[in-house]
Amino acid sequence: MKASDMNDNADTLPVQTRETTVPKGRGRAIGALVYRHRLPTRLWHWTNAVAIVVMLMSGMMISNAHPHLYWGEFGANLDHAWYHPPHFPGWATIPSTYNLALARHWHLFFAWIFAFGLLAFMLVSLANRHIQRDLTLTRAELAPGHLWQDVKDHARLKFPTGEKALRFNVLQKITYIGVVFVVLPLLIVTGLSLSPGFDAVLHWPLDLMGGRSSARSIHFICAGLIAAFIVLHLVLVLLAGPYNEIRSMITGRFRVPPDRDETPQHNPTLAPTLMPNLVEDLT
Amino acid sequence: MSGVITRRGLVSGLVAGAGGLLSGCDKLGQNPRFRELLKTGEQGNYAIQRLLQNSTALAEEFALSQRSPIFRANGTRMPGGADYARHLATGFADWQLVVDGAVARPQSFSLGEVKAMPARQQITRHDCVEGWSAIAKWTGVPLKLLLERAGVSRQARFVVLHCADPQSNGSMYYESIDLLDAYHPQTMIAWAVNDELLPVPNGAPLRLRVERQLGYKHAKYVQRIEAVTSLAGIYGGGGGYWEDAAGYEWYAGL
Numbered sequence: 001m002k003a004s005d006m007n008d009n010a011d012t013l014p015v016q017t018r019e020t021t022v023p024k025g026r027g028r029a030i031g032a033l034v035y036r037h038r039l040p041t042r043l044w045h046w047t048n049a050v051a052i053v054v055m056l057m058s059g060m061m062i063s064n065a066h067p068h069l070y071w072g073e074f075g076a077n078l079d080h081a082w083y084h085p086p087h088f089p090g091w092a093t094i095p096s097t098y099n100l101a102l103a104r105h106w107h108l109f110f111a112w113i114f115a116f117g118l119l120a121f122m123l124v125s126l127a128n129r130h131i132q133r134d135l136t137l138t139r140a141e142l143a144p145g146h147l148w149q150d151v152k153d154h155a156r157l158k159f160p161t162g163e164k165a166l167r168f169n170v171l172q173k174i175t176y177i178g179v180v181f182v183v184l185p186l187l188i189v190t191g192l193s194l195s196p197g198f199d200a201v202l203h204w205p206l207d208l209m210g211g212r213s214s215a216r217s218i219h220f221i222c223a224g225l226i227a228a229f230i231v232l233h234l235v236l237v238l239l240a241g242p243y244n245e246i247r248s249m250i251t252g253r254f255r256v257p258p259d260r261d262e263t264p265q266h267n268p269t270l271a272p273t274l275m276p277n278l279v280e281d282l283t
Numbered sequence: 284m285s286g287v288i289t290r291r292g293l294v295s296g297l298v299a300g301a302g303g304l305l306s307g308c309d310k311l312g313q314n315p316r317f318r319e320l321l322k323t324g325e326q327g328n329y330a331i332q333r334l335l336q337n338s339t340a341l342a343e344e345f346a347l348s349q350r351s352p353i354f355r356a357n358g359t360r361m362p363g364g365a366d367y368a369r370h371l372a373t374g375f376a377d378w379q380l381v382v383d384g385a386v387a388r389p390q391s392f393s394l395g396e397v398k399a400m401p402a403r404q405q406i407t408r409h410d411c412v413e414g415w416s417a418i419a420k421w422t423g424v425p426l427k428l429l430l431e432r433a434g435v436s437r438q439a440r441f442v443v444l445h446c447a448d449p450q451s452n453g454s455m456y457y458e459s460i461d462l463l464d465a466y467h468p469q470t471m472i473a474w475a476v477n478d479e480l481l482p483v484p485n486g487a488p489l490r491l492r493v494e495r496q497l498g499y500k501h502a503k504y505v506q507r508i509e510a511v512t513s514l515a516g517i518y519g520g521g522g523g524y525w526e527d528a529a530g531y532e533w534y535a536g537l
Contacts, residue, residue, distance in 0.1 A: 057308075066414035073345065074408060076355040076415035094308045100412065101530040102312050108537060109324030196410050197332040197495045197536025200340040212408060212416050 030162055036254040041130060044121040045249055051114040052226060054106055059223055060088035061095065061103035069220055073211030085220065115188050122180070134168055135177055141170040159240050162259035179229055183222050190219035318530075329534035338463055342494035345406040351417040354409070354476060356484030359456065362448035362504055370447075375488040380429075380472070384443070384509035387434030394474070394488050400424040403471055411498040412531065421492050423473030426508075427466045435462070435510045443517055444491050445507035450524055458502040459514055459522040459533070460493055469494045472505060497535035499525045 037045075068081040075081065090096040094106050125131045140146060150170045153160075160169055168176070192198045193205045193215040209215045237245045241257075248254035311317045370378055375394050383389035406420045430442070442465040446456040464470055471492045474481060481487040486503025493500050500523070514520060519527030526533050 054308075057305075062414065066411070068415070073349055074351045074416045074418045076351065076353075076411075076417045078353045078355060079351065091305060094305070095312045096305055096309050099312075099529075101525075101532075102318075104412070104532065105318065105321040105324065105530070106308075106312070108328060108532075109321040112324055112327060194410070195328075195332075195537035196342060196408075196497065197328075197336065200342050200495045201332070201335045203343050206343070212410065216414060 030256050030258045032256050033253045034166065034256055035252050036166065036248050037252045038128065038130070039252070040121065040124040040128065042249055042252060044117055044124075047113060047117050048121070051110045051117060052230070054094060054110045055114060056223060056227055057092060057094040058103040058106040058110070061093040061098070062100065062107060063220065064088055064093065064098065065100045069217045070213035071210065071217060072213050075213035075216075082217070111188075111191065114184075118180075118184055118188070135173060135180075137170065137173055137177070141173070146170060157239055159257075161257045163256075165257050166254070175229070175232075179226070183225050183229075187219060187222045187226070190215045190222065194219065322532075325532045325534055328537045332534075332536045333463070336495070338466075339468055340495075342407055342469055345408065345418050347406065347420065349418055350406060350420060350477065354417050354419040354485065355415065356482075357411060357413075357498065359448040359450075359503060360484040362483075364447075364449055367447050367504070371483065371487075378488050378506075380489060380505065381507040382429050382433040382510075383507070384511050385436040385439040386430075386510050387436065388432070390429070390433045392429070397424055397429075397472065397489065398474055400428055403469075405469055405471075405492075405494070407469070407492070407494045409498055409501070412535065420477050421471065421473040422475035422478070423471035423489075423492065425468065426470045426472055426491070427468075429472065429508065430465060430510070433510070438512045439510040441465075441511050441514055441522070443509040443511055443514070443522075444502040444505050445509060446502050447504035447506050450528070452528055454518055454524065454527070456502060456504070456524045457518060458491065458500050458524070459511075459517070460491075460496070460500065464493050464495065467493070467495070472508075495536055499523070499531065500535050 063085050064087055067085045067087060068075070068077070069083045069085065070079055070081050093103070095102050122131075125135075147170060152158075153169070154171055159165070160167075189205050190209065193209065194212060199206055199212075206212060206215060209218060244255050244257075312321075378394045380392040380394075380397055381390070382392070401424065402422055403425050404420060404422045406418060408416050408418045410416045426442070439462065441459045441461055443457060443459040446458075448456045450456055460470070469492065472489050473486075473492050474489055476482070476485050481490060486501075486505070489505045490503040491501050491505055511517065514522040514533075518524070521527040521530075522533040523531070525531040
């Protein structure tokens with residue numbers, strides 16, 4: 001078995017992995033299993049994954065009922081549509097044959113899990129400092145040179161190794177911030193704004209977006225962005241080594257990938273740790 | 284361990300898994316108990332909207348200039364049957380609006396009497412369950428005034444609207460709302476849209492406007508308003524034609 005081959009990192013969420021949390025006098029052992037994702041993160045990841053997939057698929061069925069998108073307060077067949085979404089095929093929708101009523105039941109049930117799951121994740125991640133520790137951008141990271149380097153690394157599929165693999169890279173952080181704090185909340189706000197009952201409670205979200213048809217368009221665009229994110233996320237997990245990545249999101253443990261330019265010959269102190277399974281570092 | 288999982292294996296596994304997931308979802312969706320679980324979402328939405336809404340919280344009203352150029356008609360565009368044809372031919376001269384059921388004083392209003400009652404005008408957005416919306420100006424009598432004339436009993440919980448348009452399954456269109464929506468200031472029996480008497484496709488001569496719910500609740504061709512204590516036993520028991528025929532939500536505030 002070549003565990004080291006699988007150990008490149010891409011799209012994963014480090015937890016408690018800053019140098020400051022590493023015990024002094026001992027480097028982060030390459031090849032070691034480290035605890036990278038805490039339980040709340042893992043629970044939310046999978047609950048949210050199910051909710052998002054159900055909502056995307058039932059949402060495509062709902063889109064099939066009136067596949068026209070408009071800007072403004074109103075929009076119906078005789079008004080100008082800026083986009084006509086395609087007819088989504090049965091294999092992509094829930095249910096697989098046309099049934100708007102049932103698709104709405106799926107969509108509006110999982111909406112509760114999605115919305116309150118996101119709220120709980122945000123609160124817990126503030127409390128356990130996941131957001132502050134792992135998702136906050138630093139000035140150095142945002143330096144144009146660093147950003148450009150990260151873009152080049154991604155383009156070459158050069159995934160971080162060793163210590164660096166335990167932290168988010170800057171593009172990864174920006175993507176997660178965009179998804180968790182912009183796109184997902186926008187899906188909730190625009191979704192609620194489609195409700196005539198909710199609009200009677202709060203209509204400033206609609207005023208902000210320029211009307212219900214605009215809210216519906218933004219809802220659709222955000223759903224498209226989430227679908228694109230899922231594809232990118234899955235591709236990167238596959239490229240980075242699906243076993244190690246998926247394990248880390250199930251058990252929390254991630255095997256540290258070896259540094260490309262630090263072979264045992266160059267750094268004899270790391271040599272023993274290249275033997276897998278000897279060190280189990282549960283930070 | 285890792286050697287067993289190849290990328291090819293994983294991808295084909297995911298595809299097969301997705302196929303299984305989909306047929307699984309269809310099976311789940313057909314399971315009555317799972318449907319009941321999904322419907323707790325509707326019950327939750329009903330509960331939370333009633334909790335958050337002030338009982339008289341208004342739906343947004345618009346300016347004349349914000350109206351849709353054409354107010355789209357949907358559902359029945361021309362009710363079938365000889366009765367409606369006769370009413371249409373006589374200009375609805377002997378159309379009666381009955382208010383009965385769990386009331387102290389059952390009423391029957393002619394169209395002229397309905398139009399002579401205090402009227403309300405509102406420019407509101409009509410949101411169809413399919414996703415489109417259209418804005419129009421409505422004129423009508425607040426449903427509250429009709430109900431007060433009849434004296435709704437303390438036991439009554441819902442108002443059922445019986446319509447004149449037969450549906451393809453042989454039953455007549457009907458809808459129902461709770462008393463909170465029935466007494467809401469914007470809930471009305473409308474007789475004009477955009478300052479013209481209701482055209483046939485929009486529900487001539489009378490239709491319901493219940494502005495905090497989706498379009499299919501806004502029953503057209505209304506002939507009878509019945510106060511009831513329960514929706515069980517009325518047609519399919521779901522509280523409305525689309526609720527019975529296709530399983531749409533009874534509470535259509537979302």
